[in-house]
Amino acid sequence: MASTLRHGEFVGSLDCGTTSTRFMIFDRYANVIASHQIEFPQYYPQPGWHEHDAEQIMESCDACIDQACVELEKLGWTKQSVKVIGITNQRETTVAWSRKTGAPVSRAIVWDDIRVKNLVTQFENQAKTQGVQYEGKVHKGEDGLVALRKLTGLPISTYFSALKIRWMIDHWPDVKSAYDADDLLFGTVESWITYRLSGGAHGGVHVSDVTNASRTLLLNLRSLQWDPVLLEFFGLKASILPKLASSSEVYAHIAYGALKGVPIAGLAGDQQAALVGNKCLRQGEAKCTYGTGAFLLFCTGEDVVESKAGLLSTVAYQNGPNGKPVYCLEGSIGVAGSAIKWLRDSMFMVQSAADVNTLAAKVPDTGGLYFVTAFGGLFAPYWDPSATGMIIGMSSYTTPSHVARATLEANAFMTRAVAEAMKLDSGVDLPQMKVDGGMTNGDMVMQVLADLGGCEIVRPEMRESTALGSALLAGSAVRLFGWDIARPETLHEVNTAGSTSFKPTTTKEYRDKKWAGWQRAVERCRGWAASDD
Template identity: 45%
Template sequence: MAIERTSAQDTNPQPVPKEQVADGVEDPQLDEEKLKQFFIGSIDQGTTSTRFIIFDGLGEPVAQHQIEFTQKYPQSGWHEHDPKEIISSVEQCIERATSIFVDLEHNVSDIKAVGITNQRETTVVWDTNTGEPLYNAIAWPDTRTKGMVRELKLRDGADKLQDLCGLPLSTYPSSVKLLWLLDHVDAVKQAYEDGRLSFGTIDTWILYNLNGGKKNNVFVTDSTNASRTMFMNLHTVQYDDKLLGFFGLDRKKINLPKIVPSSSPDAFGAIQSGDLKGIRIAGCLGDQSSALVGQQGFTPGAAKNTYGTGCFLLYNVGEKPVISTHGLLATIAYDFGGNRKPVYALEGSIAVAGSGVKFLMKNMGFITHSHKISDLAASVQDNGGCVFVTAFSGLFAPYWIDDAKGTIFGITQFTERGHIARATLEATCFQTKAILDAMELDSGHKLNMLAVDGGMSNSNLCMQTQANIIGIPVDRPAMRETTALGAAIAAGFAVDVWKEFDELKGINQKDRVIFEPNISKDESEKMFKKWGRAVEMCRGWLDADEQNGEFS
């Protein structure tokens, strides 16, 4: 069947239904009637809200509920959450979504298992004896540790850490958040000295509480979350004494959760109260890993990009970790246990994606609602010569330019709001290409398609532009709850809702669409070269004494 093609300059580009893009490989046949009778719950505990979604065996949401919770900003650069409020939000979401599920005339007993996906790096500490938190959770974007990170980088062995754990020293990992707590919170320091300090990321805290807290003391983390702490050796998938020693931690004084695979029928325990009492928790993945699983990124070279406030791009590199030499992070993509080896990924982050759209809306008054950005960008035929380097806080991967500032090049009297809107969308697409190029250099795997999700992926214009800039197809699912779906897949796999990875390839394939690149390679390279010039020209806006803290 002929594929309808549209140009990037069209004001309303139309994606191509995936079934029209035949590759000679038939999708696996699923027993749809059987799978519609199986249900898996998924707790999606994010940075600003918690959700519980119940999926059927075809990966379709059946019932869900979402609750936003309090964001605490005690000082500039600080970002905290109340650990007890997080647990309350989880319990409320489970209760309300389950009520909807029952109202649809389903039985709770039809829910075979529950999975968890969570914001990564966010750090919780509690008293092992009482189960009570000793301080607010320090959220992953928190930057109070900038000064500490500068000092840590001067320690002997700092340049060797990334080879062991895949992560460079920065304010993001859980390690530096824990050190700050030990240095600044008396209750935490005393618990450590007494040997009653329990440390965990959000997954561990949720699992501990859903299993009844100190009574049953289910104290585990999965390997995707553990790989974000800087305490786990990426090669052995175990805590590493060299890493712990670098941070000055005594394993006899701190309780670290046991590292287990992301999919397991028994490692995560079971829910101990409420409507789902007795139902097993069988899957657990950090949110970006979970999105890769939800997008069925099971083969080396598969990649997904989540377009949220920023962008997180994960690239499957197979069963051996690849330590980046091109400005990326190495992490565990997923670990389905059994006789299978963990699968690794390279990760790149873009600081500004949806937040660039919000900037045009809130700061500049260009639009009244975020979703109207596409209409504004489509009001012009192209960017009118404008390039917008959205370096509001410098540039992240793979550039890591801390002295860059947001800069618009090419403004003339011809420039309209639509040109700047289009340039804003293009900025995310250009940075995505830069990360993909770095990933291919690091991994040796050639990318052949990019799976996408998140708010900006709703824009046909943005996704068509993305396909044109990276020169490969962009694959967008109709059901975009891929992060929650990934946790459900991990849980369902553990309890034999699905038994083989080939079966999973048929999940969430309904009504997917493909954006095919439809400009020449020369034209795409010309656009990217111009972007590269703009990136170089936006350097050096701040002298060293003008910078407000270290970029991390």
């Protein structure tokens, strides 16, 4: 019987976040035609440790692609209508697998895992005593740390992949023997998924894009090559590393399943993809995404801006192998939606993440409570692995509503901290901020952000900016719909849906008083974790 399905032109996006995978199929206007989402298991084997099973991530990707295609066919479209796909991912999470079998040799270590805390001190000392080679000279002492920052755009932190790979090789015998036998392949999540989708041990492509690579501490930020100085510094062999590529080009074709033969043509870390999805492609444009963590990215154009205020300099995107890289400043907040998940799953204060909004709205303020959600130390702009989570200001007056409200306020204070750092580095005060991500579904979350940050918060109707960004990168690589991210005017039809604005309802005096309280609270939680904790 002849198929009655229609043939169209769509672009797919596989968005593999920290807690879930989704595959979305977009049309030329960024309407979501079909999608499927699956949460995958989180493993917390010890305090501060956070692992994923890379095989389970892969299973969730396969199932999301297949199910979204089933959905597409139910709506009357052929699956061949999906012309190209992009992949976007939780960044820094470190996967180790076997070249011979294509299977993981260990659990993956997730970006917010802090088991490498002591390695931070060890490598900082190494940079100071042995020094770091930069511009033909060995820099020692504090200059050694500065040289590392200039090379990578990053501080030495538990956050980035090099320390996680080092730890895996030093502590997990299976990883060590694969490494010694030259059988080990390392990759961040986009690299792992691309490898497996393109055939795994049977011809799979081992590749990473420069946005993800810029989060490893191994990439030279300006040459966009793996840097031998950095590999030697962390004691790692180049043979484990993926080939480097831009964020928008054909890397490989899918080897099996519903979309067999479809090109994979966009790769980008989820935060950079959200920047592209918000069409913040030019210098001075910014967005903040609130998912598991929160990440404020400010596009600095073709210039690397070196932060003096605790932000990261990182690659925003590279449009094709010959495209000039575009950079950004990033304020990374380690804990955002994950604090709400903690209220739900560990404290049983709410039944769903959305309920936190109603619980917090029951009280007009926190009753003097501050909750520093430093579950994995403090990220930007503090970079302090010795800080721990802390609730301070409790009394017999305190109720779960005050804790819920303090959790939302923590999110707003952390945002203010990175926005102030951004202003110091760029000279730009953000009067308005574009936001997206799962946590922005909460109206109370949004209003607290506006009230404590003192700036207008603009929430687009279409909040799947991360998935959309990777779709734009993939579509642009093959000029689907005439898209070309180098020419933003070619994207004018994309995502023209409206937005909701949340304006501050507080006085400056109130905001500054609360901010002073937050700063005192942060000082109290710093240095709490001892090195042998």
